[in-house]
Amino acid sequence: MAVTTPRTPAHKRPAEAPRRRRPAGRRGRIQAKGYLYLLPAFTVLAAFLLVPLGQLVQISLYHWDGLSGSTWAGLANYAEIARSPQLRASFVHSLVLIVFYAVVPTVLALMLAGVTTRAARLRGASFFRAVIFLPQIVAMVVTATAWTAIYAPDGVLNTLLRAIGLKSVTRAWLGDFGTALPAVGLIGTWLEIGLCLVLFISGISQIPRELYEAAKVDGAGAVREFFAVTLPGLRGQITVALTLTVIAALRTFDLVYITTHGGPGDSTSLPAFEVYNRAFSTGQVGSACAIAVVLTLIILLVTYAITKLQPKED
Amino acid sequence: MSDKTRYRRLAAATLTAACLTAAAACAPGGDSGSPKGSGSASPVSTDPAKAGKVTLTVWDQNTDAGTDASTKALNAAFMKKYPNVTIKRVSRSFSDLKTTLKLALSSANPPDAIQANQGYPDMGAFVKAKLLQPVDRYAKVYGWSTAYPQQLLDLNKFSADGKTWKTGNLYGVSQTGEIIGVYYNKAKLKSLGIAPPATLAEFQSALAKAKASGLLPVSYGDSDKSPGIHLFGVVQALTAGKAEVRNLVFDQGKAKWTGSGTVKAAQVLQQWAKKGYLTPGFNGQSADQAASAFAAGKSAFLVDGTWQQATLAQKMGAGKVGFSALAPSSGATPLTQGGEGLAWAVTSKSRHPDVAAAYINFLVDAGGMKASADKGNLPALPPPSWKPAKGTVHADILKEWKAVSQKDGLLPYLDYTTPTFYDTLTAAVQEVTAGQLSPEKFGEKLQADYSSFQQSR
Numbered sequence: 116m117a118v119t120t121p122r123t124p125a126h127k128r129p130a131e132a133p134r135r136r137r138p139a140g141r142r143g144r145i146q147a148k149g150y151l152y153l154l155p156a157f158t159v160l161a162a163f164l165l166v167p168l169g170q171l172v173q174i175s176l177y178h179w180d181g182l183s184g185s186t187w188a189g190l191a192n193y194a195e196i197a198r199s200p201q202l203r204a205s206f207v208h209s210l211v212l213i214v215f216y217a218v219v220p221t222v223l224a225l226m227l228a229g230v231t232t233r234a235a236r237l238r239g240a241s242f243f244r245a246v247i248f249l250p251q252i253v254a255m256v257v258t259a260t261a262w263t264a265i266y267a268p269d270g271v272l273n274t275l276l277r278a279i280g281l282k283s284v285t286r287a288w289l290g291d292f293g294t295a296l297p298a299v300g301l302i303g304t305w306l307e308i309g310l311c312l313v314l315f316i317s318g319i320s321q322i323p324r325e326l327y328e329a330a331k332v333d334g335a336g337a338v339r340e341f342f343a344v345t346l347p348g349l350r351g352q353i354t355v356a357l358t359l360t361v362i363a364a365l366r367t368f369d370l371v372y373i374t375t376h377g378g379p380g381d382s383t384s385l386p387a388f389e390v391y392n393r394a395f396s397t398g399q400v401g402s403a404c405a406i407a408v409v410l411t412l413i414i415l416l417v418t419y420a421i422t423k424l425q426p427k428e429d
Numbered sequence: 430m431s432d433k434t435r436y437r438r439l440a441a442a443t444l445t446a447a448c449l450t451a452a453a454a455c456a457p458g459g460d461s462g463s464p465k466g467s468g469s470a471s472p473v474s475t476d477p478a479k480a481g482k483v484t485l486t487v488w489d490q491n492t493d494a495g496t497d498a499s500t501k502a503l504n505a506a507f508m509k510k511y512p513n514v515t516i517k518r519v520s521r522s523f524s525d526l527k528t529t530l531k532l533a534l535s536s537a538n539p540p541d542a543i544q545a546n547q548g549y550p551d552m553g554a555f556v557k558a559k560l561l562q563p564v565d566r567y568a569k570v571y572g573w574s575t576a577y578p579q580q581l582l583d584l585n586k587f588s589a590d591g592k593t594w595k596t597g598n599l600y601g602v603s604q605t606g607e608i609i610g611v612y613y614n615k616a617k618l619k620s621l622g623i624a625p626p627a628t629l630a631e632f633q634s635a636l637a638k639a640k641a642s643g644l645l646p647v648s649y650g651d652s653d654k655s656p657g658i659h660l661f662g663v664v665q666a667l668t669a670g671k672a673e674v675r676n677l678v679f680d681q682g683k684a685k686w687t688g689s690g691t692v693k694a695a696q697v698l699q700q701w702a703k704k705g706y707l708t709p710g711f712n713g714q715s716a717d718q719a720a721s722a723f724a725a726g727k728s729a730f731l732v733d734g735t736w737q738q739a740t741l742a743q744k745m746g747a748g749k750v751g752f753s754a755l756a757p758s759s760g761a762t763p764l765t766q767g768g769e770g771l772a773w774a775v776t777s778k779s780r781h782p783d784v785a786a787a788y789i790n791f792l793v794d795a796g797g798m799k800a801s802a803d804k805g806n807l808p809a810l811p812p813p814s815w816k817p818a819k820g821t822v823h824a825d826i827l828k829e830w831k832a833v834s835q836k837d838g839l840l841p842y843l844d845y846t847t848p849t850f851y852d853t854l855t856a857a858v859q860e861v862t863a864g865q866l867s868p869e870k871f872g873e874k875l876q877a878d879y880s881s882f883q884q885s886r
Contacts, residue, residue, distance in 0.1 A: 174457045180848075181531055182558035183591075185457045267718070268710030290652055290713020292865050376654050379712040380860040395528040397849045398554055400457070 168411075175404035181394065185401070192405035202406065205384045206413075208296055209365050212385070215300025216307050216364030221356055223304075224311035225349070229341040232319050232327070244316065247309040259373035262302045263289065266374075289375050295383050302370060307363060311356045318352035319345060354425045358418050365414050386410045473570045474783045475790075477511045483781050485788060486517045486540040488533065490526045490771055495739040496605065499804040500792075506800075507791050514784060526771075527551065534560040534776060541779040542788055544771035545601060547584045548845030552600060552772065557591025562777045563598035567786040573602050573793070576810060580839055581606075585772040592886060594845075595679055601772030604792050604801055606809040606830050608767030608839070609659045610754040612723065612731040612741060612822070617644060618751075621729070625753050627763075629667040632755060633697075635729070636706045645728040649707040650719030657858030658843055658851070660732050662766035665694035666840050667757050671764055678841040680883070686875035695861050695868035702862040712859050734767070735826050739805040747821035754829040754838075762836040763829060766843070769809050847882035850875075 175192055179185035196202045250258065265271045266288035273285040288298040322344065330340045368387035371377060377384035377392070386406050393403035474480065491500040497520070504516045519540065521529060527546065533539055534555060545552045545561065555561045568574045574582065581603065588597035611632060613625055618635075621642055626632035636646040651657045666674060669690025676684035677691075701707055708714060708722065716733075723731035724744040731737075741750050754763035773789040775782050791797055798808035802815045805823070807830055817823035833839050844851035857874050860866035866874070 170457075177457055179457045180554050180557075182535055182554050182560065266713065268708070268714050287710025287713025290710050292860075292863055295713075375652065378652065378654055378856065378859050379863055380856045380865060392852065395531075396550075397852060398550060399849070 171404050171411075172408055174401055175408050177401045179400045180398035181400045182398070188401055192402045193409070195402060196405060196409060201381050201384065202386075202389060204381060205386050205389050206409075208383060209367070209385050211296055212300050212303060212364040212367060213361055215297070216303040216367070217357055217360035219304050220308040220311045220360060221353065224308055224315050224356070225346070225353075227312055228315035228319055228349075229337075229345050231316060232340075232345060244313055248313050250306045250309050255369045256373060258302065258306065259370050262305075263374050266298055290379050292379055292382050295375055295379055299367075299370060299374060299383050302374075303364060303367065307360045310359065314352045314356050315349055318349045322348035351425060354421060357421045357424070361417055361421065362414055365410065365417070473566055473786070475570055475787060477514050477784045477787045480513065480781060480784050482513050482515075483784050484515045484517055485542065485781060485784055486519065487785075487788065488519045488521065488526065488530065488540045488543040490521055490523045490544050492520055492522045493736065493739075495736075495805040496770075496801075499801045499806060502804070503792055503797055503800050506796075507788060510791075514788075516788070523771075531555075534558075537778075539776045539778050541776060541781055542785040543774055543776060545774045546771050547768065548842075549594060550845075550848040550851075552585070552774075553587055553591045553594060554848075555591070555774075556587045556589070556598075556600060560777055561600050561774045562779075562782060563589075563600060564602070564775055564786060564789075565599050567775075567790070568599050568602070571786070571790045571794070573790075574599070576793075577602065578834055580837065581769050581809060581834065584768055584841070601774035602789065602793050603769035603772050603809050604797060605770035606767070606807045606811075606834060607735050607770060608754055608765050608826075608830055608833050609663050609732065609734050610752050610763075610765055610826075610829060611663075612733060612737065613751045613753065614723070614726060614729055614745070615749055615751050617726065617729045623729075625751055626755065627753060628756055628759050629664065631759075632730075636701070637704075639729040640704065640706060645708060645722075646706040647701070647708070647730045647732060648719040648723035648728040649711045649732070650714035650716050651711050651859060651862070652713055652715050654855035654859065655851075656716045656719070656733070657855050657862070659734065659766065661694060661698060661854070661858050662840070662843050663732055663755065664697050665691055665843075666764045666766060667755055668693040668697065670757065671838070671840055674840045674843075677879075678843060678846050685872075686879055687869070687872035691875070692868045692872045695871040698858070698862050699864065699868060703864070707862070712863055735807045735830070738807070738822055738826055742805070742822050747818070747823060750822045752822050752825040752829060754833055756838075762838045763833050764838045764840060765833060766840050767833065768839060768842060847878055849878055849882070853878040 174185075176188055176190070177185040178188045178191070263270075267273075268285075268287045268290075272288065276282065276285050286294065288294050326344045326348070327340065330344050335343060366387050367385055368391060371383050371385055371388050372391070375383045377388050387410065390403045390407045390410070393399040393406070477483070487504075489500060491497050500518070500520070504518060508514060508516055523546075526544070530543060530545075530551075531554075534543070535558070539560070545555055552561070564573075582599060583595040585601045585603065586595050586597055586599050587593065611626060617639075618625065621635075621638055621644070623635045623638055624631070626635050639646040649656065649660060651660075669677075669688065673684050673688060673690050677686060677688075702711070708719060708728070711719075720731060720733065720737060720740065721744070722728060724741055726745075731741075735752075738752070754765045756763040773792060775785045775789070779785050793809070795812050798810050799812045799815065801808040802811065807826055808815075811827060811831070815827075817827055843854055847853075853875060857866060857871050861868060861871045
């Protein structure tokens with residue numbers, strides 16, 4: 116939980132220097148007033164975020180079935196995460212998903228965005244942008260159901276493979292231990308690539324045209340231009356894209372809930388899915404909360420690390 | 430100390446205090462309102478007409494066509510008979526009910542009558558948290574204890590602390606019965622020259638014959654994970670026997686999931702998958718897809734529950750599909766997984782427990798069972814007047830249900846074993862059928878779950 120004491124502008128006032136014999140009361144009043152302005156925001160934050168977060172941490176220290184009395188567990192629920200191979204595997208699965216949700220879409224979208232910079236003016240650009248962004252708008256339940264049909268044993272994908280003579284490759288993509296996780300991951304790639312691309316294209320439009328002209332004058336080719344101008348100019352957008360997509364990967368729940376229920380076996384189980392399952396189905400609310408706490412910490416850490424990529428504003 | 434630090438400390442202290450207040454607000458689920466009022470000593474009023482104006486909130490899981498129709502009809506009839514009672518019905522699918530019922534029950538205004546799933550994870554947890562009230566006094570008044578066979582009553586019993594199943598107080602009664610069995614396509618079997626199988630050996634040779642002819646033997650789709658329990662359970666009942674399975678699930682003896690009968694069943698499933706007896710890519714196909722493939726004549730058999738009868742009869746024609754529950758040897762009583770529909774129970778905090786009980790009795794008395802049968806369901810207590818047409822799947826199912834429920838052939842669903850067993854078993858079945866897990870390791874995985882539950886009790 117990263118709650119730092121808010122700094123009011125009053126703190127920054129150079130009035131600190133002459134701190135001699137001033138009526139303390141007045142100064143105090145100004146300070147208190149400053150915090151008063153924060154109160155509404157803080158109340159909302161506390162009521163809907165900090166208190167539930169505190170409860171989450173608290174419940175994670177108990178064994179609780181969600182109904183009857185609880186017993187103190189200490190750190191047992193956390194120890195279980197470290198010990199249980201199934202839970203550890205679920206965290207590894209979400210790392211794999213980061214590749215599919217964040218790394219692949221970012222790289223692909225960068226390449227595609229790089230290509231579009233070569234097109235001076237595109238008729239109907241906003242139409243294409245809307246189409247590309249579509250996966251983000253469609254409800255996840257719809258997306259997941261559609262992809263389940265594509266991946267089904269006699270679904271679109273296998274029909275296509277059979278048509279081009281690749282019958283030996285066909286399989287139940289979501290039901291095969293080797294392909295289920297990548298298959299779920301590719302849905303994530305499909306989902307996130309539009310988001311990345313729209314971000315990057317709008318980022319490129321903000322890069323001064325002169326830079327591209329200068330690169331051209333210096334005799335830079337397409338590749339050189341990409342690495343010298345486009346990529347550095349997009350650092351901010353890349354950070355935003357990575358933050359959003361990595362968080363999406365780490366907290367994936369609905370996709371797995373609909374397509375595989377964590378199966379086959381436990382090969383696509385994810386932390387968020389385990390949280391839901393334990394809290395609502397198997398009556399292990401304490402354990403569910405412990406996983407949620409760990410997941411929250413991981414997300415905070417990873418996003419903090421990503422913000423380090425952000426160019427300094429000044 | 431400068432003012433700056435002082436205020437910063439003040440803010441930090443406030444924050445800490447806020448967090449601590451939240452934390453000190455007592456351990457989660459400290460005391461969940463002990464049952465109040467409704468004094469179990471007061472005499473039972475069996476006439477809802479005398480209860481004044483009552484709104485009865487009921488939660489059921491009767492969302493499929495057959496049970497939904499019968500519930501609607503019975504609710505309307507009840508309100509017509511007792512105009513002072515208004516029934517507010519909340520109907521959820523099984524899995525939605527499972528996840529939301531806990532929250533509803535622990536709220537200040539829980540529903541009056543609910544359907545609770547048997548076993549430790551649901552009914553046991555509710556009883557332990559004192560959310561349900563015993564219905565023994567109603568059973569006496571309404572004659573439930575004599576109407577139901579002992580083994581059906583036992584499934585709905587728990588000790589008052591919720592720790593021991595099948596003994597102690599009665600917490601509900603069920604309207605429908607259900608067993609898992611083998612549906613077969615009569616035309617396909619005839620063209621292959623196979624008689625409807627009655628034992629595991631006959632079933633296996635029928636599978637081999639169908640496969641040899643190029644027909645898919647069994648439609649099976651396990652992406653929802655629950656069908657795995659049924660397929661495995663049907664085989665395990667026959668390889669392990671009823672005493673062993675009951676010991677495993679009800680914990681009456683020292684049986685282990687690593688026992689030879691259980692491992693043998695896992696071997697059988699693995700071989701079926703390897704020999705191509707099951708739909709290719711079954712772990713990526715849903716149970717509904719499998720059922721419709723069977724209904725479309727793409728396979729000879731479907732292993733599924735009696736809840737499929739209305740759908741299959743509608744799609745294939747009631748006379749074209751048969752149903753058989755397998756027996757350990759020819760001539761013996763069939764032995765299969767099954768039980769009864771979710772138990773209708775009365776909540777502890779209900780303000781009208783007598784009306785709730787009268788409503789439940791209305792669902793399960795002769796009239797209720799008749800209404801259930803009329804809409805194509807299998808009633809737990811088939812009324813003598815109900816005679817489905819000969820040669821239909823309904824007649825097959827009624828015959829098998831009578832044999833299994835009256836001659837002690839009913840085996841419990843395996844996921845009753847521990848609160849986490851559903852997850853463990855369904856994942857393990859997917860692994861063993863995909864060849865990812867050896868039958869021995871399969872047994873060990875189940876046993877590990879079982880042992881850790883035994884220790885925690």
